[in-house]
Amino acid sequence: MRNILGEFVAVKIDSCEDADGTYCDQKKEITIEKKIKDKHRRNYVEIHELVHAIFDRAGICQGPNITIDIEEIIAHCIATAFIENYDFKPKQVD
Numbered sequence: 001m002r003n004i005l006g007e008f009v010a011v012k013i014d015s016c017e018d019a020d021g022t023y024c025d026q027k028k029e030i031t032i033e034k035k036i037k038d039k040h041r042r043n044y045v046e047i048h049e050l051v052h053a054i055f056d057r058a059g060i061c062q063g064p065n066i067t068i069d070i071e072e073i074i075a076h077c078i079a080t081a082f083i084e085n086y087d088f089k090p091k092q093v094d
C-alpha cells in the first residue's frame, strides 16, 4: 500500500499487457509489470504511476489544459528526476 495524500493505493506486481505499469483510478491500484526485474526501472514505474495517483487524488482532471500527454510528460519527468537523484527504499504502509 501507498499513502497518496491520505488515500490508500495498492501496489501489485502482475502482468500489464502492453504497459510497464498502470494506475487504475477506480480500484485505486497501481500495477507494475512482473517482467521488469531491474530495481531502478521498477522504481521508475512505481513513481511514474504514483504521479498519476496524485493527479487523481488532487482532482487534477484531464481536460483542455491538462491533457493525457501533458500528464504523461509530468509523470515521466518527475519519475526520471527522482530516480536520477535518489535511492529508494519503499516503506510498507498499511
Ligand SMILES: [Zn+2]
Binding pocket: 048, 049, 052, 072, 075
Ligand atoms: Zn503514465
